[in-house]
Amino acid sequence: MSDWFLTPLIPLQSLPWLQMSPLEITATIFGLWSVIAYVRESVWAWPSGLINVALYILLFWQARLYGDTGLQVVYVVLQIYGWWQWMHGGANRRELTITRTSPRQWLTLGAIAVLAYVPMGFLLERFTDTDVPWWDAAPTVSSLIAQWMISKKKLENWWVWIVTDLVYIPLYAYKHLYLTAGLYAVFLILCIMGVRSWTQSVRAGTSGSLSARPNCSAAARGASPPEPPGSATPSSSLEGL
Numbered sequence: 725m726s727d728w729f730l731t732p733l734i735p736l737q738s739l740p741w742l743q744m745s746p747l748e749i750t751a752t753i754f755g756l757w758s759v760i761a762y763v764r765e766s767v768w769a770w771p772s773g774l775i776n777v778a779l780y781i782l783l784f785w786q787a788r789l790y791g792d793t794g795l796q797v798v799y800v801v802l803q804i805y806g807w808w809q810w811m812h813g814g815a816n817r818r819e820l821t822i823t824r825t826s827p828r829q830w831l832t833l834g835a836i837a838v839l840a841y842v843p844m845g846f847l848l849e850r851f852t853d854t855d856v857p858w859w860d861a862a863p864t865v866s867s868l869i870a871q872w873m874i875s876k877k878k879l880e881n882w883w884v885w886i887v888t889d890l891v892y893i894p895l896y897a898y899k900h901l902y903l904t905a906g907l908y909a910v911f912l913i914l915c916i917m918g919v920r921s922w923t924q925s926v927r928a929g930t931s932g933s934l935s936a937r938p939n940c941s942a943a944a945r946g947a948s949p950p951e952p953p954g955s956a957t958p959s960s961s962l963e964g965l
Contacts, residue, residue, distance in 0.1 A: 751783055760914065762874060762914075771807070783904075787899050789854065790860070795864045798868060802871045802872065822878075822879050822922050822931040823876075824878065825878045825880045833869050833872075837866065837869055840868075844865055848860055862891055879922050882915045882916075886912060890912070893905050
């Protein structure tokens with residue numbers, strides 16, 4: 725890859741700390757587009773997300789955030805899995821609808837988080853040169869859980885993402901990834917919008933039906949990508965609510 729794509733740019737000479745590379749700028753654009761599509765239950769979230777995670781693999785490796793680098797590799801698999809789930813994971817292989825996380829699922833996910841955090845932090849501390857092993861490990865684990873939840877269209881995935889974003893924002897600022905920190909601040913707002921939008925869809929019984937889905941905001945309306953042909957199917961009844 726060309727060096728210019730990885731070289732940080734300083735848009736304002738009076739603010740040398742505000743540096744960003746073309747790689748980070750491109751990854752940020754695709755990341756923002758992906759989350760807006762998630763909020764609106766658009767399957768375009770997944771292909772744009774694939775591009776986003778591929779770019780962040782390079783960015784995080786360069787920043788010595790190895791936990792996040794590994795996370796992006798796992799995301800590649802989860803993006804493909806989630807894409808298929810949203811389109812064919814519902815009843816009779818129809819489009820998946822939003823459901824709530826059961827108490828048993830919460831217990832299982834909580835146990836996985838606790839059991840994964842300690843070895844993750846140890847591996848990063850012992851086998852990498854990162855200076856933030858335990859800080860990096862926490863959102864790495866919670867992101868995997870949140871990503872699985874959004875792949876299964878669990879309403880509460882947004883709350884897990886909110887907690888995760890609150891940890892990531894200062895981490896990325898500390899690593900001088902200011903554009904990415906700003907992106908995650910925007911993600912935080914979009915997560916709050918996601919809670920509201922998905923809750924409305926559940927209450928109205930419109931999950932999986934783009935034509936009936938309420939708009940989140942004027943900004944989201946303007947940025948929403950078109951639905952790919954053949955992806956929309958009639959809404960099925962909600963299960964597990």
